[in-house]
Amino acid sequence: MIPVTKPFLPKVEEYDDYLASIWERQWLTNNGPLVNELELRLKEYLQVNHLLYVANGTVALQIAIEALALSGEIITTPFSFVATTSSIVWQGCKPVFVDIDAKTLNIDPQKIEEAITPQTSAILATHVYGNPCDIDAIQEIADKYKLKVIYDAAHCFGTKYKNRSVFEYGDISTTSFHATKLFHSIEGGAVFTQCPELLKKMSQIRNFGYNGPNEFTVLGLNGKNSEFHAAMGLCNLKHINEILKKRKQLSHHYWKKLEKLAATYPKINPDSEYNYSYFPILFESKELMLKCIAALEVNKIYCRRYFYPALSHLPYVQDQILPVCEDISDRILCLPLYHTLTFADINYIARIILRIQNYQETPVIDMPVNLQIELDTILKTKEN
Ligand SMILES: Cc1ncc(COP(=O)(O)O)c(C=O)c1O
Known part of the structure; x- marks a missing residue:
């Protein structure tokens, strides 16, 4: 998983x-x-x-x-x-x-x-x-x-x-x-x-x-x-520098592997040094995003619609419709990102997403060895 x-x-x-x-x-x-x-x-x-x-x-x-x-x-x-x-x-x-601004999402x-x-x-x-x-x-x-x-x-x-x-x-x-x-x-x-x-x-x-x-x-x-x-x-x-470095490497690997995906990413403030705290992608359409979520879940990969729904629809506030925010929160997905995520995991995630974009099919793709072992262990535990 x-x-x-x-x-x-x-x-x-x-x-x-x-x-x-x-x-x-x-x-x-x-x-x-x-x-x-x-x-x-x-x-x-x-x-x-x-x-x-x-x-x-x-x-x-x-x-x-x-x-x-x-x-x-x-x-x-x-x-x-x-x-x-x-x-x-x-x-x-x-x-x-x-x-919000459609490019920075702030x-x-x-x-x-x-x-x-x-x-x-x-x-x-x-x-x-x-x-x-x-x-x-x-x-x-x-x-x-x-x-x-x-x-x-x-x-x-x-x-x-x-x-x-x-x-x-x-x-x-x-x-x-x-x-x-x-x-x-x-x-x-x-x-x-x-x-x-x-x-x-x-x-x-x-x-x-x-x-x-x-x-x-x-x-x-x-x-x-x-x-x-x-x-x-x-x-x-004591580990913060290695944590920040790893997230940067993982994020760059995602960008490279998803080059052919018709998606965009938030525009980072040019006056800033960014910390790579999440990996959000903005899909071309909500439909494609939902298909990707389903395909990833079939393959035991869990993403998060962060942030969805817009806070202006909370039950204890005066409801407001803000068109840019509505559109963005419908199409944005945060992909897995954490210190022990591997480049192989990212390759696997990217292959699933690209296959959905290119062929619209829900694939169960060959798993990387570490995930296969994990899945086998889970299945065996269930059998016993
Ligand atoms: C933007 C934002 N504000 C506030 C909070 C609340 O922080 P905490 O969970 O530590 O109470 C979070 C936590 O996820 C957050 O993402």
């Missing part, structure tokens, strides 16, 4: 070493030494000024919205993961969706201005698949209308924009360290800002609103993360 993603796992001995130290200290959570160490190492690696390690990427968004005291309407993208929208609603604000800055009303307090944009938005254009609009900017940078570990970490942009950037992300701590996330006052406020929000042992100055939640999660983050950070 080839799943759409598999988490990177360090050698178990590497994690064991951290576990032994946790047992010795008996300090499991609440801003422990490993959480502090992870924050320090992340700051060094990413070359950022400030960050806070939090429980997950969803809570990171909620903390950001709360810290900026946003209210009323927040302009956002319909093409993202559900947490981008749900966190806006959870914070008592109204998401106002603006269509929010289209040219359409933002017409959606601004006296109730608008912020723009919350996602750097989709780790590809930076048109940051300069968005900031210009935000400055003109005095709006705050939050970037959902959940896909962006390792991405740079104009030679700086993309996490350094906007009033606040947030990210996710969920197990499916290229850098992960099982569950986890972070908030980033350039502003020390905002950092302090977010740190209080992360810890129930505490300001000292017996004082609550702000409305808080429990956004802390544990020593066990930080330990996984510390292990994985």
Whole structure:
């Protein structure tokens, strides 16, 4: 079986070493030494000024919205993961969706201005698949209308924009360290800002609103993360360069093998250094995409329609039809991409997709040896 993603796992001995130290200290959570160490190492690696390690990427968004005291309407993208929208609603604000750019798949800055009303307090944009938005254009609009900017940078570990970490942009950037992300701590996330006052406020929000042992100055939640999660983050950070390198090689191999496919790929921001966090392909037609999904599944290869459906159709928002987003989310598919995926796996996936395009047939193609062995094992287990 080839799943759409598999988490990177360090050698178990590497994690064991951290576990032994946790047992010795008996300090499991609440801003422990490993959480502090992870924050320090992340700051060094990413070359950022400030960050806070939090429980997950969803809570990171909620903390950001709360810290900026946003209210009323927040302009956002319909093409993202559900947490981008749900966190806006959870914070008592109204998401106002603006269509995306057909080439970059990020929010289209040219359409933002017409959606601004006296109730608008912020723009919350996602750097989709780790590809930076048109940051300069968005900031210009935000400055003109005095709006705050939050970037959902959940896909962006390792991405740079104009030679700086993309996490350094906007009033606040947030990210996710969920197990499916290229850098992960099982569950986890972070908030980033350039502003020390905002950092302090977010740190209080992360810890129930505490300001000292017996004082609550702000409305808080429990956004802390544990020593066990930080330990996984510390292990994985040691492998991050090899992880990023491998994803780049795998993505280039896909592009080469799929050269003859009538498909396009998101246009990467030319001012950025991309992190290859996903491998999305935009098929010529929904029909061809669905046939490919079926053929791949027959061959035990699982892809993901990411993102589908558009967030503007969620049951708890005012329904909006955004033509570019509708069209893109109908035809986009993320192919498997993870550290242990092999070039042979990619050859196999590409052959199936090309055969569907060329002959419209659902093939069961000769499997690579590793997959055949896996399948045989599964079948034998079932027989017994
Ligand atoms: C764009 C985006 N935003 C937010 C999240 C939420 O992150 P988490 O799963 O860590 O809560 C995700 C996670 O998949 C995401 O892809």
